[in-house]
Amino acid sequence: MEPTRSSQATLNDLLDRILDKGILLNTDLIISVAGIPLLGVNLKLALAGMETMLEYGIMQDWDEAQRAVAMKETEIDRPALGKDEYIIFSVFGTHWYSKGIYNSWRAGTLYITNKRLIQFRKMPSEVLFEVYYEEIKAMALRERDHFTGSRRKELHLLLREDEVAQLHTKNSEALRKVLVDAIKAKGLSLAENLAFPDKKEVPGDFLEQEEEVHHSGQMWHQVSFLADGNTRYQWKPGHLYLTNKRLCWWYDFERKLLLEIPSEKLQHVTVQNVQFGSAPVEEKSLIVLYKEGKENKVVCFSFNEASLGEWEKVIGELTKEHEAGRGMETCPRCGRKATRADLLVNGCSRCGWVSHRIQ
Numbered sequence: 001m002e003p004t005r006s007s008q009a010t011l012n013d014l015l016d017r018i019l020d021k022g023i024l025l026n027t028d029l030i031i032s033v034a035g036i037p038l039l040g041v042n043l044k045l046a047l048a049g050m051e052t053m054l055e056y057g058i059m060q061d062w063d064e065a066q067r068a069v070a071m072k073e074t075e076i077d078r079p080a081l082g083k084d085e086y087i088i089f090s091v092f093g094t095h096w097y098s099k100g101i102y103n104s105w106r107a108g109t110l111y112i113t114n115k116r117l118i119q120f121r122k123m124p125s126e127v128l129f130e131v132y133y134e135e136i137k138a139m140a141l142r143e144r145d146h147f148t149g150s151r152r153k154e155l156h157l158l159l160r161e162d163e164v165a166q167l168h169t170k171n172s173e174a175l176r177k178v179l180v181d182a183i184k185a186k187g188l189s190l191a192e193n194l195a196f197p198d199k200k201e202v203p204g205d206f207l208e209q210e211e212e213v214h215h216s217g218q219m220w221h222q223v224s225f226l227a228d229g230n231t232r233y234q235w236k237p238g239h240l241y242l243t244n245k246r247l248c249w250w251y252d253f254e255r256k257l258l259l260e261i262p263s264e265k266l267q268h269v270t271v272q273n274v275q276f277g278s279a280p281v282e283e284k285s286l287i288v289l290y291k292e293g294k295e296n297k298v299v300c301f302s303f304n305e306a307s308l309g310e311w312e313k314v315i316g317e318l319t320k321e322h323e324a325g326r327g328m329e330t331c332p333r334c335g336r337k338a339t340r341a342d343l344l345v346n347g348c349s350r351c352g353w354v355s356h357r358i359q
Contacts, residue, residue: 019049022049022052022053024045027043076125077122078111082115085116088113090109090112091170092109093109112178119167131157133188137160139155139180139190140155141172156196212243213242217307219238219240219249219301221236221238221240221251223236235302247259248261259299265291266290269316270287270312271285274302286302331343336350
């Protein structure tokens, strides 16, 4: 072979030549210091497209192994069934998976057999969810908000230890009917009017000990950042949580808390129009005033108007409680709670303590 040079060759020509013809590199390299050989490198390299490599008998073992795995996966199109188990009904659906930091609706085919409910995914083949009918205590259809802005029906199953499994199909009512019939055919019964635990799904692991979520929902947050020495603002999507200890905003993309305010620091909340970016259009936003040290600070959130009104009511009730609590004092003798003015003017009605100011 004689080397050739073309001034018209491009990077695409080079890649095409490498993939089609390939490159063989065979070199010996000796690294010396002050004339003394220290390191020796013997390098043999073959670089080409997979078709070319296989044509010359290179990497055939790997190719055969991959083909065997692919053939095995395509052969598995349904879950393995036990003895005397058969499929009654199947439909494509989703199941809400929430373990650790991973929270998502997982898609697969839902199979109702004479013994259990299974969700199976073909590629790669895996049983995503399964429950035997003996483990189901009750079930109910619930309407929930979807991220598209619409409401949809989900089938909730109450399992042992009060765990709730959430399922969804295009026709959740039909799924419920078939499942109820299969459970009755097995001689089992479901509890009626049983209360489902209302557990809030919280991403990540940021809740502290004895901390509970009182209110939560999707919410955009106006985040400030420095650019070219100037403070700029950007709206980012996430979830807002009000717990018994603090107000938190969770950033979905980075999966971490970007804001947390102790509940006793919340001062005031209101809904008012705020301009989004450089556009002249203003939209309603939730404005929260809180105290940090001796400074008053403001954070801004936005979502649909109904959600903003609900958040204004929830946070407003909390700030009123704290405002009332800040005007309360305790008797230094017996610990009875009363307003500061009442204790200073009238003293304590329980133990008779009187302030030195009026003695």
